[in-house]
Amino acid sequence: MAGFGQHTMLAPQQATFTPQHTQGHVLCCLCGVPITSNPSNMCVNCIRSQVDITEGLQKQLSILWCKECGRYLQPPKNWIRAELESKELLTFCIKRLKGLQKVKLVDAGFIWTEPHSRRLKVKLTVQAEVFNGAILQQAFVVEYVVEPHMCPDCARTAANPNSWNACVQLRQHTEHKRTFFYLEQLILRHNADTHCLSIKEMHEGVDFYFTNRSHGLKFVDFLQSVVPIRFRADKQLVSHDTHSHTYNYKYTFSVEIVPICKDDLICLPQKVATSMGNLGPLVLCSRVTSLLQLVDPVSLRTAVVEAPAYWRQPFKPLLTSRQLVEFVVLDVEVLPDSKSNSKFTLAEVQVAKVSDFGSNDKTFFVRTHLGHLLHPGDVALGYDVQNANLVGDDWDKHVEKGHTIADVILVRKSYEEKRRRRKARGETRPWVLKRMAMDSDEMPMSRKERDSGDRQQADLERFMQELEEDPEMRSKVALYKDPHFDPLALQQARMAAMTDDDDEDLPEVPLDELLDDLTALQIGDEPAEQGMDMHDNWADEEEDEFDDDLGPLPESWQQDQHAGSAAQVEDDAHDDGADSEEERESHRRELEQALGVEFGKDDDDEEGAAEEEEAEAEAATEPEDQASSAAREAELKLQQAAERQLSKKEQKQKELEELNKVLAELGIANTASSQDLDEAIAKKEKKKKKEKAAKAEAEEGGAPNGAAAAAEVAKPVAENKAPEEPEEPVELVDPTQIKKVAAKKKPAAKKPLSAAAAAVAEAKARAGKKGKAKDKAHYNQAPTRSERSSLVCKAAAASEAVPTESGRGLKNTLLLGALFGGWYLFNIYFNIYNKQVLSAFPFPITCTTLQFAVGGGLAAVCMLLGILKKPNVDSDTLKAILPLAVVHTLGNLLTNVSLGKVAVSFTHTIKAMEPFFSVLLSGLFLGDHPSLPVILTLFPIVGGVAMASISEATFNWPGFAAAMGSNVTFQSRNVFSKKFMGKGKGSLDNISLFSIITIMSFFLLAPVALLSEGVRFTPAAMRSIGIAVPEVVIKRTLLAALCFHSYQQVSYMILSRVSPVTHSIGNCLKRVIVIVASVLVFRNPMSQQNMIGTAIALAGVFAYSQVKRLSGKKAKPATA
CATH class of the missing domain: 3.30.70 (Alpha-Beta Plaits)
Known part of the structure; x- marks a missing residue:
């Protein structure tokens, strides 16, 4: 370390040079100013000096404005209403500007001008491409001159006020x-x-x-x-x-x-009280909407009175709200055994009149419906019946009969004292109401009428108090924030007052329920005078919705009346039925579409027939010395035909079981029994034999001797003799009866044999044991594709062999069209009558029970008269049918619940999801795996129903859940039906099975209806719930039940004549017709989104049926 004062040598540091990247500039080609490079190589100022993108746009134009009504003329003759500096007025101004399509509009806004200047200035910002792709943005101002011009309506009114x-x-x-x-x-x-x-x-x-x-x-x-x-x-x-x-x-x-208002005390006439189940007769009016809602304060029973029922037997109030008296609540005891509904609670209350305090100590014990509101110390308003001057014929009759009369009837809780205290502190309401500008009556008024101003103001104050106390009533009214209300000042005033009063229960309107856009006249403002100048009228014009091309908000009551032709709908149904009818090959195509495969003529049958013809031709042309060889060859061919016939007979059971399984998967019962097929085959074979006999007689004498042996072999065929071996069960019977026939060893000789069966018998007689061994071996072999095809299409092939009569095809077409028309007509009337009944008589369990009763009664009568075949059922069969009856009952019950809750059109839209639940339940319980096309068709069904549900005006969750539940139960019925047929109990035809299920459903649902809803289907019970004319409801209920059973029967008749896919398409068309008919009859509002969702769902159902049909056709090669 270096000492103090010594210098330290530092190592030199290396510095790096970093060049700065600068953007290149060019000189403007006009002014020489350095600019960033652009396609035009000009600065912004030079571009603006050279190009004006607003050159072709108007800078000033005139608009016409009516100062009487404040509307603007939108050429050619449409007058629209818009406020100053509103979006509607800005849109109107921009639309009036011509040439704006040549540029791109970026921004627009008003520039403030004096209202009396009659000028509107709009600043627009536009963009356009100039000079090799350079984009120029420019702002300019358009001035609109507002010219006063009276609209035709105002001109007509000004010229003649009585116009x-x-x-x-x-x-x-x-x-x-x-x-x-x-x-x-x-x-x-x-x-x-x-x-x-x-x-x-x-x-x-x-x-x-x-x-x-x-x-x-x-x-x-x-x-x-x-x-x-x-x-x-x-x-x-x-x-x-x-x-x-x-x-x-x-x-x-x-x-x-109706002269009945809320809180009025009413003494019901005897007939009206009886029709409502002896209600009252002293009742209170709890609410007034499109009907009157009444409540008995003593028993909490409620009833509604419709306007037509009231005007048939009108009554007046006994006491009105102006005669209410204040009572002080001394004690409240809620009755423990009372049934409290969502609005009222029954309680016994001790009260005393406020006016009696200090003079007497008289108290009253009252039973009231306000147990959920009153507490000791509260003030309640009620009627002092004991001291009131009551006048009325109905009241006099009530008193004469000696009925118990309550001394006091409480009506509502009073908050008057608390409101006075708040008003004394200077507190005001934070909300105001709109008012309509009305002209006063010009007729001379009496002194009493001139003094009614204070009374009217009191009525207005009471109405505003009702809005505060009643949230349901408040939800139908638009409340607006008071622009002069200061919540901070209100809070400071309350803190400064330091009051300790109990005002917490005083009802108030929450601030989140208030609206902001109040620009019209408020309570207390004077109405606007007619003929005001431009400035005043411009500033105080009432706000309204922007209409016409900008789209006003539609209301359900404003929708136009739609008209439709039920006859045209029915004609369409007939045309659809006629188009789906196959005139020449109906039976054959029905079986093809039901199984999803195409059947032609049996290859083996064609080869056998050709070989027989060749053998006969050879036998006719061969010399006499070759007769024995020709006979042996003919015998061999007939033996092969006999083997095929016996194989087909054995395979018939398997094919019919496969047919029943496929039809059950489609939700349709098989109407073609084995006996029907046998009868059709016998008729066609008999026709064949007659033709062959006639041909043989015509050629008699011309045949060579070499054909004698062959003719001898075929002789039993022409004579239609019985076989010589009765132990062979060659008779074609129902698949479920084969075991019984085999057990009984019933000889086949009791019934005429077909040509192939006769040939079999003759061949076996000649062949002996060898033929028997071959026949037995053939039974042990697996059936071939041609055998399966020939058996299932036997009825079709037999029908093709008969020449069709000229008028038969037209007759069948007309009959099928009539059946389709009846099917649609019965279904339309069932839905209309059922909806009308459920709207007036809201007891779906009783209605469903009556429908089963009428249907079961008709089925029983038809069986007794021999119109329908009596089914042969035992206890095991009934046990197997019981699950079908249970889900059938639930499905129809939930459908009626849905019809009572939502619109008919919405119910049928939801029921379009039946294919979705069919695929789901089949996969869960039967192990069926749907193909990818089937799954893809389910998406539009589910999406369409969801879209229709979101925009449905009558949507509610109980109705939606009931309709979805009916889908689940009906598809569960199909699953049980498959299991029922899979157990070998499918011998009942569909009409017999439907009749048995209907009867069982009645016995299943009748006890439930009696226990849950009681005996409601009587005139007295209907009058008790407010139905003034019960005969009409009873009549329409029976008609609905009759139409219900009729359209089910006609549906099965159609199914026996067309294919299941055709029936499914007709059912889809039926839903469309029912939806259209219900909308026309009940005038249910349907939005555009609702209609689009319904159409998508029905299109998905149609696609589902087509995919099922095509998938069945593709499955044909797999069965070979």
Whole structure:
């Protein structure tokens, strides 16, 4: 280490040079300024001086604006409404600018101008390509001159104030106007006053004026959907042109709202109380929507009254909300054995009148429905029935009968004292309401009417309190944030007051429920005057939705009425059925499509027939000395044909079992039994024999002697004699009955034999033991492809051998078309009637039981009369059918539950997922592995149903779950059906099996209906739930059950005539027709997304059926 003062020598460090990379510059070709290189080699200033990309764009143009209604003219004749500096107005201005398509718009915005200047300035930023690919961006200002121009509607109104064509006079004969306040908010929420020319406030109501009749009808439809009303329509002739025979009318709609309001006390008439199951008769009105909701405060029983039922037997309130009295709650005891629903709880309460404090100590013990709200010390509002002056015929009759009358009936909890304390502290509501600008009544008013201003203000305050107390009512109204409300100042005021009162339970509107965009008139503001100047009208114009080409928000009540022709739908169904009918080869093609393979004529049969013909020809032309050899050759050919026939008979059982298995996989029962095939074969063979006999008679005498031996061999064939060996079971019988036939050793001689069977018998008689040994050996061999094909298509081949009559094909086509039409018609009426019944009579278990009862009764009657074949079933068969009946019952029950919860169209859209559950359950329980094309077809089905469910207006989870459950149960039924047929119990044809399942379903579901829903299908029980005319419901229920059983029977009849794939396509078309018919009948709103999802799901079902058919065809070579 170096000492102090000594210098240390440091090693020299090596420095590295790093060059700095600089961007190359070039000189502008015009001004010589260094610039970064670009395709034009010019600076920005020079490019701008040389090129103006806004050269072809307008810098100033005029727009027309109506100062009366504040709308702008969008040529040629469309007037749109838009606020200043709004997106709608900016879009309108940009659309008016011509030549903008030549450049690329980058940005746009308003430049503020004085409202009275009548100028709108929009700054636009555009881009365009100039000089060899250089992109230039430039901003410019477009000035719009706003020219006042009165629109046709306002011009007509200004020229003649009475130029309206339709007037809706809305009235309610009550002491307050809370209903009109609520209705006003609903009108503003749904923009129902869009087409109103003017609104005038009248005594006990409001008048709405429209330019044409259709707008007035649409407004009446809206009123009918939100409040219980009745209306009548009148028209008055204004002018008449005698030359052109045109008439000019003014239409008036007189609409009256039910004079029952919330919290009114009602004494029900005796007939009305009886129809509701002896409800009341003293009840409270708990809510008023499109129907009246009533509650019995003593028993908590509720009921609803529809507007038509009310006007048939009208009644008036006994006491109204203006006669409520304050009571102090002293004690509350909730009844432990009371059934509390979601809204009310039954309790016994001790109360005392507030006005009696200090004068007497009289108390009342009351049973009330407010047990979930009241606590000791609360104040409740109720009716003092004991001291009230009650007038009414229904009340007098009630008193005369000596019924028990409650002294006090509590209606609601009161928060008046707490509200007064908050108001005294200066607290205000953080929300306000929109109001409609209405003209006052110009008629002279009485002194009492002139003093009603304070009363109307009190009604408005009470209406706002109801909004705070009732969340369900508040959800239908638009509440807006008060721009003058300061939450920080409110919090500081509460802290400064240091109050210790109990205001926590005071109902308030949460701030997250409030809206921000309040630009219309608020409560307390004066309505805007007509004819204001440009500045005032521009600043205070009411905000509205942007309509027409920018797309207003659609509302369900605004949708146009759709019309359709059910006859056209039915014609389409007939055409589809006619196209799917095969005139000449129907039976053959049905079996081909059912098994998914193509059957031609049996190769062996063709070869055998050709060889027989050759043998006969040779025998006819050979000399007489070769007769013995020809006979032996003919005998050999007939022996081979006999062996094939016996092999086919044995293979028939296997093929029919395979057919049943394939049909069960498709969810269809096999209607063609072995006996039917035998009968068809016998008829065709008999026809063949007649033709051969006629041919032999024609050629008699011309045959050489060399064919004598062959003719002798074939003689039993022509005579159709029985075989000489009865132990051979050559008769074609049902596969499930083969064991029974073999056990009984039934001789085949009891039934005429086919030609091949007769030839077999003769050949065996000549061949002896050698022939028997060959026959036995042939039974032990595996069946060949040709044998399987010849057996399954035996009925088709037999039908092809018969010459088709000229009119038979047309007759079958018309019959099949009629069956398809009946199938679709019965299904449409079943869904319509069933939906109407379930909407008025919400008891799906009872409805399903009645459908099974009617269907089972019809099936039993048909069996007794011999129309249907009586099935031969035993206890083992019934045990095997029981799982089928259980899942069949659950499937139909869940379908009815879904129809009662959601729209018919949505239920059928969900049921389109049946192929998905079929593949899933078959893989889980039967071990079937679907192919890749089948899996691919399931994606559009699931995706379409999901898309339709998201946008469905009537969607709810119970209805969706019920429809999905019906899919699972129906596909489970198919799985059980496969197992049922696999056990050898599939001898029942589909109609007999359906009849037995229907009867068993009735006995399974009837006890459940009685235990869960009770006896509901009686007129008295229906009247108790508010059904005024139970006869109509009963009639439609029976019609729905009849249509249910009928369309099932017709479906099976169609299945016996067409292939399963054709039936599946027809079923897909049926869903489309049912969806269209339900939308037309019930007018269910369907959005574009909903319709697209439904179409995708149905297209996936169609693709699934086609893939299944093609996969079956490809499986044909594998069976060889």
